[in-house]
Amino acid sequence: MELQTILITVTSTIGFISLTKTLVSFCRWVWITFLRPPKNLKDYGSWAIVTGSTDGIGKALVFELALRGLNIVLIGRDSSKLEGISRNILEKCGSQVEVKYIVIDFAKEKSVEIGKKIEKEINGLDVGLLINNVGVGYPAPMYFHQVDTKLIDSLIRVNMDSLTWVTKAVLPVMMKKKRGAIVNIGSSSGLSSIIPSLPLYTIYSATKAYVNMFSRSISLEYKRHGIDVQCQVHLLFYHFFPD
Structure with missing residues (x-):
């Protein structure tokens, strides 16, 4: 009888501890997701850099950041689109923000040159936020041996090399002032725990x-x-992501 009582007590204690940990984790998630007040992004710095900023997620982000009073550095491969987005931001936000853009084709330009170009263009700017958004995907499902060389090269250059070299160029600015935030746009397809x-x-x-x-x-x-770093994971997109 005593052994049975001990077993029940031990089991109940373990169950209580496990339940408490689960409840604490759930409450923390609710706080972070729904209740915690948002950070003032300008505390990181007055400038934000966004790659792949002329379409989709990137385009939406630059307008949201500009409305919050951040100056914007747009990075993309199409100069006419970059000029258009710059005008649209200034029309919407007026003299509250500054906008500049850097033309880079991540699929074609050499990695080291990308870093040098960004370092030159952001010299003297109080960069506090970097969003590595640019990306490219498959045009359709295909077996590995069917993927042509050009697409393989683009996938590696745009999805991996771009955020590597852009981050490397921007980090010293953030380290110097001991504050900054980096947001990398990922995908659930890259998380083995999910897929x-x-x-x-x-x-x-x-x-x-x-x-x-x-x-x-x-x-x-x-x-x-x-320096705070996040990887934002969205659902799967099976098409090219324009920049």
Whole structure:
């Protein structure tokens, strides 16, 4: 009887501890997701850099950031689109913000040259926020051997090289003032805990796995420098992402 009582007590205690941990985690999630007041992004710095900023997610982000009073550095490959977005932002926000743009074709330009160009263009700017948004995907499901060389090269250059070299160029600015934020746009296809494998989109999902691990690792490396890093994971998009 005593053994049975002990077992019941131990089991109940373990269950209580487990339930408490679950409740604490749930309450923390509710607080972070719904209740915690948003950060003032201008506390990081007065300028935000957004890659892939002329369409889709990137375009929506630059307008939202500009409305919050941040100056914007647009990065994309199409100069006419960049000029158009710049005008639209200034028309909407007036003299409250400044806008400049950098023309870079991540699929074609050399990695080191990308870094040098960005370093030159942001010299003297109080850059506080970097959003690595540019990306490219498959036009349709296909086996690995069917993916042509040009597409493979684009997937690696745009999805991996771009955020690597842009981040490397911007980090010293943030480290110098000991504050900053980096947001990398990832994908659930790159998280093995969500999707164990993704046949027919092999290279795309592999590049997004890189984005996830890159984000996790630099977050730990630069937390002590006052730099916050996030990897935003969205649902799957199986098409080219224009920049």
